[in-house]
Amino acid sequence: xxxxxxxxxxxxxxxxxxxxxxxxxxxxxxxxxxxxxxxxxxxxxxxxxxxxxxxxxxxxxxxxxxxxxxxxxxxxxxxxxxxxxxxxxxxxxxxxxxxxxxxxxxxxxxxxxxxxxxxxxxxxxxxxxxxxxxxxxxxxxxxxxxxxxxxxxxxxxxxxxxxxxxxxxxxxxxxxxxxxxxxxxxxxxxxxxxxxxxxxxxxxxxxxxxxxxxxxxx
Amino acid sequence: xxxxxxxxxxxxxxxxxxxxxxxxxxxxxxxxxxxxxxxxxxxxxxxxxxxxxxxxxxxxxxxxxxxxxxxxxxxxxxxxxxxxxxxxxxxxxxxxxxxxxxxxxxxxxxxxxxxxxxxxxxxxxxxxxxxxxxxxxxxxxxxxxxxxxxxxxxxxxxxxxxxxxxxxxxxxxxxxxxxxxxxxxxxxxxxxxxxxxxxxxxxxxxxxxxxxxxxxxxxxxxxxxxxxxxxxxxxxxxxxxxxxxxxxxxxxxxxxxxxxxxxxxxxxxxxxxxxxxxxxxxxxxxxxxxxxxxxxxxxxxxxxxxxxxxxxxxxxxxxxxxxxxxxxxxxxxxxxxxxxxxxxxxxxxxxxxxxxxxxxxxxxxxxxxxxxxxxxxxxxxxxxxxxxxxxxxxxxxxxxxxxxxxxxxxxxxxxxxxxxxxxxxxxxxxxxxxxxxxxxxxxxxxxxxxxxxxxxxxxxxxxxxxxxxxxxxxxxxxxxxxxxxxxxxxxxxxxxxxxxxxxxxxxxxxxxxxxxxxxxxxxxxxxxxxxxxxxxxxxxxxxxxxxxxxxxxxxxxxxxxxxxxxxxxxxxxxxxxxxxxxxxxxxxxxxxxxxxxxxxxxxxxxxxxxxxxxxxxxxxxxxxxxxxxxxxxxxxxxxxxx
Ligand SMILES: Cc1cc2nc3c(=O)[nH]c(=O)nc-3n(C[C@H](O)[C@H](O)[C@H](O)COP(=O)(O)O)c2cc1C
Numbered sequence: 001x002x003x004x005x006x007x008x009x010x011x012x013x014x015x016x017x018x019x020x021x022x023x024x025x026x027x028x029x030x031x032x033x034x035x036x037x038x039x040x041x042x043x044x045x046x047x048x049x050x051x052x053x054x055x056x057x058x059x060x061x062x063x064x065x066x067x068x069x070x071x072x073x074x075x076x077x078x079x080x081x082x083x084x085x086x087x088x089x090x091x092x093x094x095x096x097x098x099x100x101x102x103x104x105x106x107x108x109x110x111x112x113x114x115x116x117x118x119x120x121x122x123x124x125x126x127x128x129x130x131x132x133x134x135x136x137x138x139x140x141x142x143x144x145x146x147x148x149x150x151x152x153x154x155x156x157x158x159x160x161x162x163x164x165x166x167x168x169x170x171x172x173x174x175x176x177x178x179x180x181x182x183x184x185x186x187x188x189x190x191x192x193x194x195x196x197x198x199x200x201x202x203x204x205x206x207x208x209x210x211x212x213x214x215x216x217x218x
Numbered sequence: 219x220x221x222x223x224x225x226x227x228x229x230x231x232x233x234x235x236x237x238x239x240x241x242x243x244x245x246x247x248x249x250x251x252x253x254x255x256x257x258x259x260x261x262x263x264x265x266x267x268x269x270x271x272x273x274x275x276x277x278x279x280x281x282x283x284x285x286x287x288x289x290x291x292x293x294x295x296x297x298x299x300x301x302x303x304x305x306x307x308x309x310x311x312x313x314x315x316x317x318x319x320x321x322x323x324x325x326x327x328x329x330x331x332x333x334x335x336x337x338x339x340x341x342x343x344x345x346x347x348x349x350x351x352x353x354x355x356x357x358x359x360x361x362x363x364x365x366x367x368x369x370x371x372x373x374x375x376x377x378x379x380x381x382x383x384x385x386x387x388x389x390x391x392x393x394x395x396x397x398x399x400x401x402x403x404x405x406x407x408x409x410x411x412x413x414x415x416x417x418x419x420x421x422x423x424x425x426x427x428x429x430x431x432x433x434x435x436x437x438x439x440x441x442x443x444x445x446x447x448x449x450x451x452x453x454x455x456x457x458x459x460x461x462x463x464x465x466x467x468x469x470x471x472x473x474x475x476x477x478x479x480x481x482x483x484x485x486x487x488x489x490x491x492x493x494x495x496x497x498x499x500x501x502x503x504x505x506x507x508x509x510x511x512x513x514x515x516x517x518x519x520x521x522x523x524x525x526x527x528x529x530x531x532x533x534x535x536x537x538x539x540x541x542x543x544x545x546x547x548x549x550x551x552x553x554x555x556x557x558x559x560x561x562x563x564x565x566x567x568x569x570x571x572x573x574x575x576x577x578x579x580x581x582x583x584x585x586x587x588x589x590x591x592x593x594x595x596x597x598x599x600x601x602x603x604x605x606x607x608x609x610x611x612x613x614x615x616x617x618x619x620x621x622x623x624x625x626x627x628x629x630x631x632x633x634x635x636x637x638x639x640x641x642x643x644x645x646x647x648x649x650x651x652x653x654x655x656x657x658x659x660x661x662x663x664x665x666x667x668x669x670x671x672x673x674x675x676x677x678x679x680x681x682x683x684x685x686x687x688x689x690x691x692x693x694x695x696x697x698x699x700x701x702x703x704x705x706x707x708x709x710x711x712x713x714x715x716x717x718x719x720x721x722x723x724x725x726x727x728x729x730x731x732x733x734x735x736x737x738x739x740x741x742x743x744x745x746x747x748x749x750x751x752x753x754x755x756x757x758x759x760x761x762x763x764x765x766x767x768x769x770x771x772x773x774x775x776x777x778x779x780x781x782x783x784x785x786x787x788x789x790x791x792x793x794x795x796x797x798x799x800x801x802x803x804x805x806x807x808x809x810x811x812x813x814x815x816x817x818x819x820x821x822x823x824x825x826x827x828x829x830x831x832x833x834x835x836x837x838x839x840x841x842x843x844x845x846x847x848x849x850x851x852x853x854x855x856x857x858x859x860x
Pocket of ligand 1: 033034035036082084085086087123124125126127168169847848849850
């Protein structure tokens with residue numbers, strides 16, 4: 001793999017677009033109120049590959065070669081999922097266990113993912129207030145997702161804080177979904193066109209609140 | 219005619235009574251036959267001098283036994299065993315022969331007599347030992363395997379012994395005597411002229427050699443190239459008795475050919491067996507010849523028993539008993555020494571030692587053969603046959619010693635180790651059409667050893683072309699299952715294309731081999747229930763899964779989410795299964811399903827009509843498949859103390 005920094009410089013000068021891979025994991029999409037519209041919106045954006053893991057592998061027989069090839073072909077990797085028991089639905093765990101092989105994703109020869117960006121885009125039933133030390137969930141979402149932050153780090157990827165929708169069960173009824181979808185589209189386009197201030201973003205607890213400030217105008 | 223029937227009746231009667239009793243007492247069938255012979259001969263005197271003639275005839279059982287031994291010997295298996303076979307087996311025969319010969323010489327016997335005795339007592343009883351090991355479940359232990367190698371070597375060594383013994387003829391005895399079916403290699407000299415048929419009489423030495431080589435070559439080449447097309451042709455006629463006839467014809471024909479060129483028929487059939495060991499007809503041949511061999515050998519043992527001269531025993535009990543003990547001790551010492559030298563554990567070493575210390579059935583064969591060839595004086599021969607018989611009679615006692623003294627002394631863990639069985643167990647697959655083939659491919663790919671049986675010669679032919687190990691034979695025949703090794707199989711898969719045969723097989727196997735797992739192909743629900751009733755472990759409806767797969771594919775094709783399809787089909791399968799189980803309890807195999815009131819009532823309860831049944835499907839499936847990953851209610855966080 002080429003040096004990520006050089007890569008970045010070259011693409012900056014050429015204004016090259018980044019290729020984005022969204023791995024969607026939702027085991028009952030027909031009942032989804034949040035993740036389905038988000039996925040549909042993402043799929044409509046040019047330059048984005050959306051993979052419905054439960055559709056592709058309903059029996060969990062994940063094709064390792066195909067998934068690794070996909071990783072190689074993209075620069076930004078996103079896990080999109082509802083928060084299930086403070087983590088991802090099962091198939092994303094299976095995906096990690098199978099696809100992130102030694103000497104591919106980590107280890108002395110495992111440099112395939114170096115320099116790529118990684119983030120979680122998730123919906124949580126609980127309110128944002130619950131996801132802090134004083135709340136009943138006691139931890140922030142970023143803290144809860146630390147295994148994935150460390151996964152990214154071990155694989156040499158640059159980790160971005162989660163893009164999350166809280167109170168997801170009532171988001172539609174309370175009319176909060178439209179704004180969230182717009183933010184989601186803006187985030188994806190900024191990532192694609194390299195307009196996101198990565199350095200600043202990496203220090204935040206989440207991407208939602210300051211999204212507008214993070215996106216640089218061209 | 220009447221006399222013949224009477225004799226046949228007496229022999230059969232003795233066998234039918236004595237053998238099952240002997241088996242029940244843990245003595246094994248060989249001892250049963252011997253005891254039967256002793257009873258009808260020396261004890262009540264029902265049979266007399268004709269046993270001699272019958273014995274010659276019955277010796278043909280030995281020829282068949284060697285054919286079967288040959289059939290078991292696949293080159294690969296031989297190669298794996300080579301060290302033990304040649305090292306352990308060879309040394310055992312050589313050392314025991316040497317020690318016993320030396321002992322006989324010290325007793326003042328002539329050297330050729332001493333050597334013959336050495337050879338006779340170097341052999342152990344394959345029949346008794348293998349059967350006992352099997353019965354006790356010891357055949358897969360290290361000790362059992364080592365014992366098997368030794369026995370196998372001995373069985374093969376019999377062939378050169380049969381060739382050697384005539385050369386040891388005592389000059390003063392030569393003159394009379396008959397011929398034997400076991401071998402026609404006669405004592406050289408004047409005795410040769412009484413042979414009626416021979417291809418080599420009067421030929422010069424080089425021509426003789428050529429004819430002999432030609433005969434062996436024709437057995438090897440014919441066995442390799444001609445037998446398959448011939449068996450295939452016969453198999454296609456689907457007449458079982460003709461196949462049996464052809465198997466017998468083959469064995470007898472080869473025996474005859476060998477006799478004509480003055481070679482041992484046992485050697486010839488053994489070679490033919492080895493040549494056919496890799497053939498797809500192996501198990502069918504085995505199952506055809508096996509009963510004849512069993513009966514003839516049984517008859518042979520009966521005549522041996524009947525011929526035992528108890529006067530000798532009573533007149534000289536001390537000598538006979540001390541000779542017997544002497545033989546057992548010498549053989550035991552050799553075996554124990556070798557077992558240790560070949561690094562067997564103490565337990566395994568004792569198994570070999572105590573198990574193989576007796577003399578064997580081939581000892582009888584060699585004795586009667588030596589007698590015919592004027593190698594041993596008659597009186598000595600009958601003393602020795604008493605010794606052989608007594609040592610065999612003592613075998614169960616030695617095994618009991620092993621059980622009580624050796625096994626009990628070993629700590630549990632040590633015994634576990636001795637029982638270390640390295641195979642996962644093999645699987646027999648009956649029927650290799652479109653159904654069985656897939657089962658077989660999956661098992662073979664998973665490294666499971668399979669034995670495939672099919673009754674269509676062309677399928678077997680096609681399979682062997684693509685390298686699948688398969689055998690011809692009607693899998694519903696118990697003998698064929700036996701020959702295919704059902705005793706040691708972990709599971710039997712019945713995938714044949716025949717409802718009622720499948721059912722018969724399940725019943726038969728369940729009755730005779732309660733341990734083995736039976737998995738069967740069911741044609742429909744009714745068949746499935748019948749199979750359950752017959753004791754099948756798992757039966758699968760042949761069309762259920764493929765129909766379900768096609769249903770799933772259709773759902774996906776019309777746009778249902780694949781994971782939803784997965785959930786639906788899983789739910790459908792469960793729903794269908796539980797319905798089947800409730801109905802099975804009501805189902806009565808004697809009544810046609812349609813007229814079974816309870817069943818109908820229950821079916822009505824589940825849904826008056828097919829339409830209702832499907833309505834139930836829909837509702838139940840919905841519930842089952844919707845349960846997973848149900849999101850919590852909208853305002854669930856309200857009561858969580860946010
Ligand atoms: C199995 C399961 C586990 C869940 N675990 C959590 C959790 O740990 N924390 C949380 O905030 N919400 C949890 N939820 C609520 C989901 O996050 C919420 O239903 C989802 O984000 C709604 O998105 P959707 O409309 O796309 O399905 C859970 C829901 C399910 C079904």
